[in-house]
Amino acid sequence: MTYCIALNLRDGMVFLSDTRTNAGMDNFSRAKKLHHWQVPDERCIVIQSAGNLGVTQAVVSELNEAIDRGDTNAETMLNTPTLFSAAQLVGRTMQQVQQTYGPGLSARNEDSGATLVMGGRRKEGRPRLFQIYAAGNFIEAHDDAPFFQIGEHKYGKPILDRVITPETSLQDGVICALLSMDSTLRSNLSVGMPLDLMVIRKDTYCVGETRRIEPMDEAFMEMSMAWSTALRDAFTQIRL
Amino acid sequence: MTYCIALNLRDGMVFLSDTRTNAGMDNFSRAKKLHHWQVPDERCIVIQSAGNLGVTQAVVSELNEAIDRGDTNAETMLNTPTLFSAAQLVGRTMQQVQQTYGPGLSARNEDSGATLVMGGRRKEGRPRLFQIYAAGNFIEAHDDAPFFQIGEHKYGKPILDRVITPETSLQDGVICALLSMDSTLRSNLSVGMPLDLMVIRKDTYCVGETRRIEPMDEAFMEMSMAWSTALRDAFTQIRL
Numbered sequence: 001m002t003y004c005i006a007l008n009l010r011d012g013m014v015f016l017s018d019t020r021t022n023a024g025m026d027n028f029s030r031a032k033k034l035h036h037w038q039v040p041d042e043r044c045i046v047i048q049s050a051g052n053l054g055v056t057q058a059v060v061s062e063l064n065e066a067i068d069r070g071d072t073n074a075e076t077m078l079n080t081p082t083l084f085s086a087a088q089l090v091g092r093t094m095q096q097v098q099q100t101y102g103p104g105l106s107a108r109n110e111d112s113g114a115t116l117v118m119g120g121r122r123k124e125g126r127p128r129l130f131q132i133y134a135a136g137n138f139i140e141a142h143d144d145a146p147f148f149q150i151g152e153h154k155y156g157k158p159i160l161d162r163v164i165t166p167e168t169s170l171q172d173g174v175i176c177a178l179l180s181m182d183s184t185l186r187s188n189l190s191v192g193m194p195l196d197l198m199v200i201r202k203d204t205y206c207v208g209e210t211r212r213i214e215p216m217d218e219a220f221m222e223m224s225m226a227w228s229t230a231l232r233d234a235f236t237q238i239r240l
Numbered sequence: 241m242t243y244c245i246a247l248n249l250r251d252g253m254v255f256l257s258d259t260r261t262n263a264g265m266d267n268f269s270r271a272k273k274l275h276h277w278q279v280p281d282e283r284c285i286v287i288q289s290a291g292n293l294g295v296t297q298a299v300v301s302e303l304n305e306a307i308d309r310g311d312t313n314a315e316t317m318l319n320t321p322t323l324f325s326a327a328q329l330v331g332r333t334m335q336q337v338q339q340t341y342g343p344g345l346s347a348r349n350e351d352s353g354a355t356l357v358m359g360g361r362r363k364e365g366r367p368r369l370f371q372i373y374a375a376g377n378f379i380e381a382h383d384d385a386p387f388f389q390i391g392e393h394k395y396g397k398p399i400l401d402r403v404i405t406p407e408t409s410l411q412d413g414v415i416c417a418l419l420s421m422d423s424t425l426r427s428n429l430s431v432g433m434p435l436d437l438m439v440i441r442k443d444t445y446c447v448g449e450t451r452r453i454e455p456m457d458e459a460f461m462e463m464s465m466a467w468s469t470a471l472r473d474a475f476t477q478i479r480l
Contacts, residue, residue, distance in 0.1 A: 152394075154395050154427070155394050156398075158395055161426055162426075162471055163475055174480060175479075175480050176475070179478065183398035184398075186398060186402075219480055223479075223480055226477070230474035230475075230477050231399070231402055232402065232403065233474065234467070234470035234471055234473065235403055235412075235416070238466055239463075240411070240414065
């Protein structure tokens with residue numbers, strides 16, 4: 001499985017993904033589930049993926065192949081007129097990939113399910129965050145719930161539900177995403193380190209921070225321990 | 241769906257269940273998912289249920305019918321020689337119910353899945369906690385992980401993972417179970433109030449406390465709000 005979180009805050013956008021992949025309990029590996037496209041000073045678009053790794057990698061590869069072909073008439077992640085049309089492009093690419101591999105997977109009783117989160121911004125537009133399904137359809141995050149989670153989303157949802165609003169600061173958003181991931185890492189073996197973190201700051205059109213957090217990352221371990229202690233201290237305050 | 245938690249602590253046993261049932265989003269109702277059997281000063285056994293409500297109610301009804309028939313040669317929840325044999329009895333009853341209804345449900349593409357937690361103690365034995373599956377097989381909780389959760393278990397697992405050990409006090413166990421339930425209630429519509437709480441105190445063979453917690457229960461609402469505040473305060477202490 002997988003766990004990815006994306007936040008769309010007034011202060012900027014936060015994307016956090018794990019890297020564990022598994023085909024059964026005896027076949028664990030790592031794969032990057034966070035990808036991005038940039039046109040300096042014009043746009044920055046991030047995609048996170050969960051589900052069938054062959055399917056999601058095919059979608060990302062097709063998007064990159066279209067750019068590499070250099071056909072200036074073709075719509076690509078670097079030239080779509082809006083973020084919405086980028087989501088449509090990703091959705092169409094997902095449909096094509098599903099048409100190519102879906103029937104074969106289905107015939108082998110294998111799941112072709114896949115979900116993407118796509119977020120980013122263009123100079124001309126507001127920051128937008130979409131969740132794109134295996135059928136190519138998608139939904140957009142709004143202020144009522146300014147985040148998406150894909151993959152093993154349940155363990156880490158309570159902290160997001162309690163903390164995240166559009167006004168949450170970027171720093172708090174990063175911490176909350178990391179704590180949500182920390183709870184998931186502790187409770188589910190199919191989500192694993194290292195983590196990929198990416199931030200797009202307010203009023204910028206480029207990746208503001210990108211970081212791979214390795215299993216022995218000191219800052220993350222300290223934060224994780226501090227959260228455990230703070231939670232246990234919080235617990236001792238509760239009386240019935 | 242459902243969410244039930246059972247803890248087996250040195251200090252006693254805690255059982256907490258929600259009461260929401262649903263057959264689709266448009267058919268919500270309430271059903272008790274916590275049942276118990278007692279022989280004064282000899283035994284107390286509790287069952288919690290999740291999954292197909294027809295199946296789990298049939299299992300509990302069959303167990304009760306066997307008692308009501310008054311056949312003194314038959315094994316029932318009131319006379320099994322051990323807790324282990326009570327778990328076997330429940331497992332066999334589950335198998336019979338699955339044989340009766342499983343094929344018909346399967347033919348209609350309906351899920352006959354069901355999981356029970358059974359815990360309690362007899363005067364002659366130690367407190368024991370079992371999780372019984374739809375196939376009638378079961379596992380037992382031990383000190384390494386002295387709790388079981390059935391139904392929507394993911395939202396509320398992190399707090400249990402962090403707090404519960406066999407040495408956790410009964411009072412803390414009750415609070416932790418309620419907080420685990422509170423997180424689940426906030427994040428998943430298929431789990432709902434009222435809640436049923438039951439406690440078996442150390443060295444007793446009877447239900448020590450049983451309580452239905454209604455949606456407007458003041459103590460629960462206060463605890464829930466205090467936990468929200470404590471969590472947010474804990475969050476503000478975390479720096480990266």
